Amino acid sequence: MKLLEYKAHEIYRRYDLPCMNGMVASSAEELKAMDGRIPYPMVLKSQVQTGGRGKAGGIQFAENRKELEEKADFLFNLKIKDLPVEKVFAAHKVELTREMYLSITLDRKVKQAVMIFSPEGGVDINQIAEENPDKLVTVYLPPNEPLQDFTLQYVMDASGLDEKYRADFKDIAGKLYRIFTEYNCLLAEINPLVVTDAGRLLALDGKIDIDDNALFKHEDVRLFRDEITGNPLVLEARSFDFLYIPIQEKGSIAVISNGSGMIMSSIDLISKQGMAVTCALDLGGGATSDRIKEALRIVAENPKVETIFLNIFGGITRCDEIANGIMGSLSHLQSIWLVVRLEGTNKEKGLAILESASDRVTLAAGLKDGVSILENRLGA
Amino acid sequence: MKLLEYKAHEIYRRYDLPCMNGMVASSAEELKAMDGRIPYPMVLKSQVQTGGRGKAGGIQFAENRKELEEKADFLFNLKIKDLPVEKVFAAHKVELTREMYLSITLDRKVKQAVMIFSPEGGVDINQIAEENPDKLVTVYLPPNEPLQDFTLQYVMDASGLDEKYRADFKDIAGKLYRIFTEYNCLLAEINPLVVTDAGRLLALDGKIDIDDNALFKHEDVRLFRDEITGNPLVLEARSFDFLYIPIQEKGSIAVISNGSGMIMSSIDLISKQGMAVTCALDLGGGATSDRIKEALRIVAENPKVETIFLNIFGGITRCDEIANGIMGSLSHLQSIWLVVRLEGTNKEKGLAILESASDRVTLAAGLKDGVSILENRLGA
């Protein structure tokens, strides 16, 4: 769950981490109404789930009311990499003298959190990392131990951070670590961490990525996720605890299966034969006939879907349940063709039920067979 | 540092652990003055650093003022295993229906704290442990982890503790664990842990043994230690960071050395030759001439000491410092004979200094030689 900048700032403020004290607007009118509430000069930052907004004109400045109104209209008509700007974060512009970089992320290989700091930061941080890796201080944070003073001391000493910034750095790094752990983050990054003209450190931008599996601990973020999820089918699927995954614009095949591994294998095999999958849905374990019906309904709501490959290999899943779910859905899936592969408990029962299905249901003997059937019908 | 019962109760009260709400008296008069302050019947418990006080008559009861006065005079004239009763802990007598046992101690071999609980306790706990070990539940407390609910749940389930006592048990066990860790205890034992006539659990007696090395964290206990240390030479030595150890009543030899290992080896060898050491003093590391003087002075204050075996093998210790210390002490050690063994830095310088010493100083070439010298003079 990648938080937009303004949401990250909300969390910063909750932890009293020095950051821009701005407000978010959801329309040009709301943004224009910031006049008088935020002092000029103002910075207006588009909130979109993609990078490169600066180059796309997504960050604007306003010196006065007139400029604010012009920029408000401009931004809310802007598209950044095809994404319309739906929210703009506005704040008093910070005068800065220097940019630094601070992040805490997860090293999956080492299975530890790692803190990265560079007294030089900003948009060029990747270039700095490549060309001057010595400028970056990387330190692994020991698991199951609190953040230690000596760890922050090491980061400051090894980076040669100026004495006058150290108190602020310790404060901010400590709070960022608390956010990282308490919000179950996969990433908490401040870039740039700036030195203001008053010589204080301040988070000018914030990227926070929160573990989806831990959202149950953070109701506020969970609601925010639904709010910013663009795809209604993803939302709809989520409400049944299914995972709906958009894959390719051009395809017409949907894959439904009971596990991400099988979904990936199915997509791999279909793609290898030159066909395109447009979306997939992961049922998870223990699907009942009612849940199968909902899954088929949701996938069929994607207008691109013409063919559904239902590939079930259950340890637990009962094939008769699946078959009954399919039978109950057929009348609602008028224009859709189904390839069904069933394996697991009560397989025979399930196959017997499907014998009386319409000719829009084709049975497959296995994954490879299913893909062959798809190929015969759709392939070049 | 073994705390007397009343001091343990002070700590219990600090943690709100249910215990006898009593007061301590330091004289018969103070004890008599409890009349009107503690309701009758009263229990009067001698506070002595030894076991078996019950059998020795050290625990008395008083139903009224008259009995209180009689028992006060009796107790403050009592000696238990040669120790005079100097303090009596008085409390309202608790009516109990049952005795249990609860302790947390250290298993040195496993290097973990261990909790022991028996729903049957009291003075016979050792017998229970031998004859019915199944009645005792022993559970190791994992290091570097807080006390877990599941650990207490296990103790209660495995001991078959009655449901009605469980809330009290969890409360008391949790608090005892906090005391154990926060006071750096080697032992925290409640025996008996009683069920009162109101059906509540209460600590009727308390044994707490605190790590001497951690007393710097507990000023109150440190002062208490000095208060109850009977031997003035132990106290005197402690003020110089020396360890004075009384060994045997009958001996006339004192051993001074710079490490407990060498002290033990010296005593072992002397004892093996049929001689007796009456006391020893451990200088610790880095003795200067001034400290040597103090050490000799303290040991010589023990009237039994006729011979001092000063056995120094220093990595750091400089032998000339030792020698100067000896020279400076000789005039105060008129009736005492010294056997001195010096090894380490500046050994030759030290020996040269001691050449001009009186004939009350005999030099030894090593540990064994020193013991031979003692034997020639004192041995059978």
Place this chain on the structure above:
Amino acid sequence: MSFLIDNETRLIVQGITGREGAFHTEQMLIYGTQVVAGVTPGKGGAEVHGVPVYNTVMEAKVKHGANAAVLFVPPKFMYGAAYEAIISGIPLVITIAEGVPVHDMLRLHHLAREKGCRLIGPNSFGIISPGKAKAGFMAHRIFSEGSVGLMSRSATNAYETVFLMQQKGIGQSTCIGVGGDMIPGSPFVDMLPLFEADEQTEIIVMIGEIGGGEEELAAAYISEHVTKPVVALIAGKNAPKDTSMGHAGAIVSPDGEGSAENKEAVLRAAGVHIAEGTEHLVEIVEQLIKGK
């Protein structure tokens, strides 16, 4: 021989009184696994399919000499249950739950190692030593005793593979679901020495997928320490790329790490046979068996 679990394993089921826990306890008993006790806090004293239930792992361990635990508990409660099992000194802990918080697993991954516990999963189908015992929820009918050792991040891909093996009469020594979540308790590289040392295992099958660096770590180990043939499948070549965020990821992980291309390249360099799909994988295994 088999390893991790066999007829001697004395298994406890945490969450035994739940729907899944009870169902799979019965399945495991039917398969011949010694399920000696169940644990559900607050349900001590109950019985499930004749198996006694306790409030704590410690009591189950002390009373029944349990030496392995399988956890049928929801992801939210998995941390607490696994923590209890590890702290109580159970040397093998298998966790089924899918979608365990990553930070919970960060803690448990290291805690287990430090306490000398092998933690398998989460998001694992469990472990099965065909013909001997199973601890997990896998459909055991498709498994049979043989010489192929299998480990997989995905349950469904493992099933598919074993199913295809069954059709060709190829059996397995031990099959392990290392689990599909971001931080596994015991990744591939921890299992390799066990397969290498196991006398019954002649071929090692590793079913990985995109993301993370476990296949890369395995490749490094294989090239140094594994003498048995290894066949690997990397699923997810055509899965949509996760749009990464921020710069920290690029700083911590080198370019391309986690991609199917990279994984296949390093595995191939380590002498591992790369399969295009499950069917292909089983073909390679069949040839290796015939080639012996």
Place this chain on the structure above:
Amino acid sequence: MSFLIDNETRLIVQGITGREGAFHTEQMLIYGTQVVAGVTPGKGGAEVHGVPVYNTVMEAKVKHGANAAVLFVPPKFMYGAAYEAIISGIPLVITIAEGVPVHDMLRLHHLAREKGCRLIGPNSFGIISPGKAKAGFMAHRIFSEGSVGLMSRSATNAYETVFLMQQKGIGQSTCIGVGGDMIPGSPFVDMLPLFEADEQTEIIVMIGEIGGGEEELAAAYISEHVTKPVVALIAGKNAPKDTSMGHAGAIVSPDGEGSAENKEAVLRAAGVHIAEGTEHLVEIVEQLIKGK
């Protein structure tokens, strides 16, 4: 050969700016030990006998590839300093301080194991591999290179023994002060496999004392795993017995455990030569050498 430390060891001194730390840094340098850095929080940037000082162990480790630390810090601060060294990934940590709180050592003993660190001491004279390197405060003049491996709870008894060996021309391979406090970081039993594996060591000398169960644990290990001759001395036969308190001790430890009689009996049963005193110990060692 020697083990734990040698000419390759890159040692840091924690507490290097203190009186003892500075003095012994010089002594260790004179002996030829590679003291690569010192650590004293707040004194980063200083120099002691030409050795650079840092605020943190991590910086000393990263900048100088340090792989061992010796701590000259007072007992009160030993926990924090050792914790930092262990958490910073130093694989060998030697602690000198005497009188460290027992609960601090309880925590560190397990933490070190869990993090893969060998913690030696506290209340240890350190480690010396005569002719190669020393980390500690022992008077190195009496040590010489040879075939006797020595470990001791007491510094003074170890000196006495080595002194007597010197007079007979007997040298040592590695001498380790396991420390005299109640909870050692690494007790005798942890050192035995190292001495057993060390090619230079032909005879193992173990100087124990009354109290605790370390000699008993060592005896159990020796009878199973040690093929080299072991000579042991138990000091404190005639020390006053500690008046024990409460019942828990008797419940946890069997009768007699910790007494010199018990220790000598179990060691003798394990085939260990028992010496009556340091002089006798060295006589036995001399005979063993001659008997070869």
